[in-house]
Amino acid sequence: MxxxxxxxxxxxxxxxxxxxxxxxxxxxxxxxxxxxxxxxxxxxxxxxxxxxxxxxxxxxxxxxxxxxxxxxxxxxxxxxxxxxxxxxxxxxxxxxxxxxxxxxxxxxxxxxxMREVRSYLNSFLYTMLGISVGIIGVAIVCYIVFVRYTVTKPVGTLAGMMEKITRTSDFKNQHIEMHTGDEIEELGNSFNFMLEELDNYIDNLAKVTAEKERIGAELSVATQIQASMLPCIFPAFPEREEFDIYANMHPAKEVGGDFYDFFLVDNDHLALVIADVSGKGVPAALFMVIAKTLIKNEALTGKAPQEVLAAVNNQLCENNDAEMFVTAWLGIYEISTGHMVASNAGHEFPAIKRRDGSFELYHDRHGFVLAGMEGSRYRPYELDLAPGDILFVYTDGVAEATNGENILYGTDRMLSALNASGACKPEKLLDAVKADIDRFVGDAPQFDDITMLCLEVKTTDNAVQMDSLTVPAELEQLQAVQDFIEQHLRTANCSTKAEIAIQVAVEELYVNIAHYAYAPGHGEATIRCSVGSSPKKITIQFEDAGVPFDPLAKKDADISLSADEREIGGLGILMVKKSMDHMEYERRDGKNILTIEKILE
Structure with a gap:
């Protein structure tokens, strides 16, 4: 069993x-x-x-x-x-x-x-594994084919078109057709939209670039024009040995709102101007041109600094819809005496260095800014500059230069830089201050224009010092005046011919003052005289506080007519003009000032 x-x-x-x-x-x-x-x-x-x-x-x-x-x-x-x-x-x-x-x-x-059973099971597992691998392989192949035709090929088409567009940089009329019915088609539509936008962007960019280049070219011309409007040739007055002057401007943009100016009002008076227009760029530059022109025009009329600023303020207030304003400092320097009259319209304090001292701020009285309020008044103040003294004026771009930590440069650092530069000429002095500002600021951007001006009163053997004589404006004082002039002529070893011509001219001009300046009242006349050595010449100045009278404004007498035909008067002034090498008139501070020069060699 x-x-x-x-x-x-x-x-x-x-x-x-x-x-x-x-x-x-x-x-x-x-x-x-x-x-x-x-x-x-x-x-x-x-x-x-x-x-x-x-x-x-x-x-x-x-x-x-x-x-x-x-x-x-x-x-x-x-x-x-x-x-x-x-x-x-x-x-x-x-x-x-x-x-x-x-x-x-x-x-x-x-x-x-169980060996046969296990062998059978293993065989079955291997068979199933092979079938599974086969199925997976077929599925992968099918998936690859599917992805290739539904994803890879459309994406490849997009990539090919992108490569072509990138190589040719041609975005115009480019279009791709995608009909996959899925996200790839949406991608194609987005790509077409991108091409249209790029085409429009490139067109706009070309227009903007062309416009920018045009504006850049115009700004470059504007920069050159602005630079040419400011005194930029140094030494500015090579024939004048009494002083040395230098100035520069570093705009924050292509054109700036700062400006400086210096010019001779007459042979003995130098006007110094430094100003800062609110804002930056082209609007400030345009306003700067107007302000500079008005200040110079008013100063050349012989007005005092406070009168110039008051007149310019009223003119700038007219039609100032942009509500811009100008801070300005104006000084009139009398070269022969070193005396300066200045006025400040809301500008920075000037810095002064005496011959044996160091730079210090001169705390003058500020008036209101120009173009700020019509009818503003400005106060004058006086300075006396001796040989070896230096005057330094600047705009707020110097003191308010800011480094990367938002720390201001400040006037203390400015004074330290000025004093550390030693006994430099004005040009070296300004370069030293600018270099110190650059070191302080570092890589921080420049936010404001930086403008500086420096005047040095020089100490040379050729410096002209004028002696003066003040007498009552009466004919009895003619001899005293001629004796005063004769002393200078003898010191200069003047020729007899030149001495006679000079004394005749002095007599003519002084007699006119005595007869007409204060009539019917009385007053004083001041006669100044100096002899220069390079070239050797005599300068004589007549000053009175009488009625305004410009002998140069009157038409010269016509000596071709007979005595009966021509008008009375004018021959004496004509004779002075003919005999002197230079003659000029100005009305300043309520006084008539007439200057004549005669070269003695």
Whole structure:
């Protein structure tokens, strides 16, 4: 029966055994030759085999103990016990044979060799794995083909067009067709929209660039024009040895709102101007041109600085819709005496260095800014500059230069830079201050125009000092005046011919003052005289506070007419003009000032 069960159930080993705590006794052990079993392997009847001898591994030994534990409670294994040892990969199962009392008296034990099953399972798994790999491979290929035709190819088309456009820089009339019905089509539409926008942008950029180049060219011309409007040739007065002057401007933009100016009002008076227009750029530059022109025109009329500023203020207030304004400082320097009259319209304090001292701020009285309020008045103040003194004026771009930490340069640093420069000429002095500002500011951008002007009163042997004589404007003082002039002529070793011409001219001019200046009242006349050495010449100046009279404004007498035909008067002035090398008139501070010059060699 056992052999039949073994054959029909394809069981490897089938036995009837009685287990014990440490051994198992075999009573029936099947061995079927037809199935390939070796009869020599049959365990003899009643063989008692220890668990430790039967087991080849600790796991096998534990299986025997587990079987005994089941047998001890009259039951068998619900699930096969798996062993994998030298006997092979086996499923082992046991079930007890019970007596009428339900007590186990023996048990049937069978072992099934699972190597073929495992081989079959492995073969099945390998087959399934191959099929799966094949399916996955086909799916991947299909997916690649799908992606290629639905994603890669359209994207490649986009990339090709982009490369072509990038290479040719031709955005005009470029268009791509996409009909994928998905996000790629949306991408294509976005790409077409981008091309249209780029085309429009490039057109606009070309127009803007052309306009910018045009504006840049115009600004360049404006910069040159502005630079040419400011005195820029130095030395400015090479023939004048009494002083040295230098100025410069560094605009924050192409054109600036700062300006400086200096010019001779007459042969003995030098006007100095420095100003700052509110704002920057082209509007400030245009306003600067107007302000500079008005200041110079008014100053050349001989007005005092405060009168010039008042007149310019009223003119700038007219139609000032832009509400711009100008801070300005104006000084009129009398070259022969070193006396200066100045006025300040809301500008920075000037700095003065005496010959043996250091630079210090001169705290003058400020008036209101120009173009700020019509009818504003400005106060004058006076300075006396001796040989070796230096005057330095500047705009707020110097003191308010700011570094990267938003710290102002300030007037203290400016004075330190001025004093550290030593006994420099005006040009070197301004360069030293600008270099110190640049070091302080560093890489921070320049926010405001930087403008500076410097006047040095020179100490040379050729400096002209005028002696003066003040007398009552009466004919009785003519001899005293001529004696005063004669002293200077003798000192200069003047020729007799030149001396006669000069004395005749002095007599004519002084007599006119005595007769007409204060008539019918009385007043004084001041005569100044100096002799220069390069060239050797005599300068004589007549000053009175009488009625305004410009002898140069009257038309010269026509000496071609007979005495009866020509008008009375004018011959004396004509004679003076003919005999002197230079003659000029100005009305300043309520006084007539007439100057004549005669070269003595």
């Amino acid at each position: 056992f052999e039949k069960l073994k054959k029909e159930g394809n069981i490897t080993f089938l036995s009837l055994v009685v287990p014990d705590e440490d051994s198992v006794t075999f009573y029936i052990d099947t061995c079927v030759p037809e199935m390939g079993d070796d009869p020599a392997a049959q365990i003899p009847y009643g063989s008692d085999i220890l668990y430790t001898d039967a087991a080849s591994t600790p796991d096998d030994l534990q299986v025997y103990y587990d079987i005994w534990d089941l047998y001890a409670v009259n039951t068998g294994s619900e699930m096969p016990l798996i062993t994998d040892n030298s006997y092979g990969y086996n499923y082992t199962a046991v079930w007890p044979i019970l007596d009428e009392n339900g007590q186990a008296i023996a048990e049937i034990q069978y072992i099934i060799d």
